[in-house]
Amino acid sequence: MRIVHTDQIIQNIKEMCIEANYQLSRDVEDCIRNAFDQEDSVLGKQILGQLGENLDIASKDFIPICQDTGMAVVFLKIGQEVQIDGMNLEEAVNEGIRQGYQKGYLRKSIVSDPFIRTNTKDNTPGVIHYEIVSGDQLEITVSPKGFGSENMSRIYMLKPSDGKEGVINAVLETVKLAGPNACPPIIVGIGIGGSFEKCALLAKKALLRDLNEAHKLDHIRQLEEELLVKINQLRIGPGGFGGRTTALGVNIETYPTHIAGLPVAINICCHVNRHVTRVI
Amino acid sequence: MEKFIHTPLNPEEISELRAGDYVYITGIIYTARDAAHQRMFDTMMDGGQLPFDIKNNMIYYLGPTPEREGQVIGSAGPTTSSRMDKYTPLLLDHGLKGMIGKGKRNDQVIEAIKKNKAVYFVAIGGAGALLSKKIKSSEVIAYDDLGTEAIRKLYVEEFPVIVVIDSQGNNLYEIVLQSC
Numbered sequence: 001m002r003i004v005h006t007d008q009i010i011q012n013i014k015e016m017c018i019e020a021n022y023q024l025s026r027d028v029e030d031c032i033r034n035a036f037d038q039e040d041s042v043l044g045k046q047i048l049g050q051l052g053e054n055l056d057i058a059s060k061d062f063i064p065i066c067q068d069t070g071m072a073v074v075f076l077k078i079g080q081e082v083q084i085d086g087m088n089l090e091e092a093v094n095e096g097i098r099q100g101y102q103k104g105y106l107r108k109s110i111v112s113d114p115f116i117r118t119n120t121k122d123n124t125p126g127v128i129h130y131e132i133v134s135g136d137q138l139e140i141t142v143s144p145k146g147f148g149s150e151n152m153s154r155i156y157m158l159k160p161s162d163g164k165e166g167v168i169n170a171v172l173e174t175v176k177l178a179g180p181n182a183c184p185p186i187i188v189g190i191g192i193g194g195s196f197e198k199c200a201l202l203a204k205k206a207l208l209r210d211l212n213e214a215h216k217l218d219h220i221r222q223l224e225e226e227l228l229v230k231i232n233q234l235r236i237g238p239g240g241f242g243g244r245t246t247a248l249g250v251n252i253e254t255y256p257t258h259i260a261g262l263p264v265a266i267n268i269c270c271h272v273n274r275h276v277t278r279v280i
Numbered sequence: 281m282e283k284f285i286h287t288p289l290n291p292e293e294i295s296e297l298r299a300g301d302y303v304y305i306t307g308i309i310y311t312a313r314d315a316a317h318q319r320m321f322d323t324m325m326d327g328g329q330l331p332f333d334i335k336n337n338m339i340y341y342l343g344p345t346p347e348r349e350g351q352v353i354g355s356a357g358p359t360t361s362s363r364m365d366k367y368t369p370l371l372l373d374h375g376l377k378g379m380i381g382k383g384k385r386n387d388q389v390i391e392a393i394k395k396n397k398a399v400y401f402v403a404i405g406g407a408g409a410l411l412s413k414k415i416k417s418s419e420v421i422a423y424d425d426l427g428t429e430a431i432r433k434l435y436v437e438e439f440p441v442i443v444v445i446d447s448q449g450n451n452l453y454e455i456v457l458q459s460c
Binding site: 066117 | 405
């Protein structure tokens with residue numbers, strides 16, 4: 001067994017919350033800057049230019065990229081040869097979030113109860129997903145998720161006969177309904193298969209994948225490419241003011257499913273698609 | 281067309297703005313988002329006094345990040361306006377003249393904008409660091425207990441926005457979709 005102490009987990013999650021909110025990953029930033037070069041709408045191009053400028057100011061002046069610094073979604077891949085020492089793991093993850101959001105001057109956006117809605121004032125709790133994998137390492141991903149785009153996400157329980165066309169229609173309907181609300185240009189994470197909750201989790205995981213990395217299965221990669229073209233043909237454009245850049249990327253994750261079903265979840269993310277991964 | 285306006289808003293100037301105009305705002309504006317709207321709405325329904333005079337003034341749908349030492353405000357971009365739709369017609373009927381947010385508004389809000397000759401502006405979503413540079417002072421004036429959702433009085437200089445719904449009810453999002 002390899003021992004990992006929760007102090008190490010707290011320290012890393014704290015740093016990752018801050019890093020994610022001040023600096024986008026290379027792939028997302030490159031997509032925004034490339035989109036500027038290719039945009040044909042005057043207002044759309046102006047907005048993409050300002051989004052690039054916004055990224056420069058955020059890293060230079062230590063101002064979060066977006067004021068919605070999100071609900072902290074944390075993925076833990078725990079090697080089955082890892083022993084975690086110290087405090088309770090869930091408490092440790094939330095302590096890391098607490099310290100990150102306080103030390104990083106990040107917004108506290110979490111309310112303790114969906115109806116009573118009292119702000120917890122430290123952005124906890126996060127949403128934590130645990131996965132047991134082989135090996136002796138612990139992989140942590142922190143993905144602060146803004147709710148302007150989260151609110152525009154949807155799940156469809158399609159029939160097997162709906163097939164690929166049904167999936168395409170569901171995605172296009174979701175993107176159209178989101179329109180300017182989700183802060184386009186967006187990134188579209190799609191989960192297909194599994195069960196009701198599994199496809200939602202796959203959609204969230206799809207948002208974590210590098211935008212330059214295509215799906216390893218040919219028919220899924222082709223569907224990603226087809227969807228990106230079709231979404232951009234909607235011409236919602238940057239800010240919803242028209243143009244060719246409605247989405248920067250479409251990532252799909254799939255899983256085996258039931259003979260009777262074709263679940264599809266579409267998780268929309270704005271251009272501030274934040275995620276940081278570290279292996280301890 | 282590029283235009284420069286000052287707050288408090290001049291009703292005549294507002295009626296001349298058209299969907300698609302790129303406008304730079306200078307002057308005092310007030311922040312309020314979900315929880316502050318709920319409180320203001322309840323106050324008005326009870327016949328109470330609002331924490332600031334909304335007549336010919338403007339609300340910015342904003343909950344900023346905390347400011348560091350030496351900064352006026354943290355990241356300060358717009359939040360999604362449609363969550364305020366339930367409360368907006370009443371505020372407009374009481375004299376509110378403009379809103380800054382992002383995204384679509386419902387039919388009731390558009391009707392209230394026309395009726396009251398008001399205007400709905402959109403700022404760039406997800407450009408909170410850039411927009412914070414246009415805010416020159418910030419002071420919490422009400423609902424301090426709401427944290428980021430408190431009402432702030434901001435002084436802004438040439439704050440960049442786009443007219444999306446003008447006083448005649450023209451809607452830039454609709455115009456854009458029809459033209460392609």
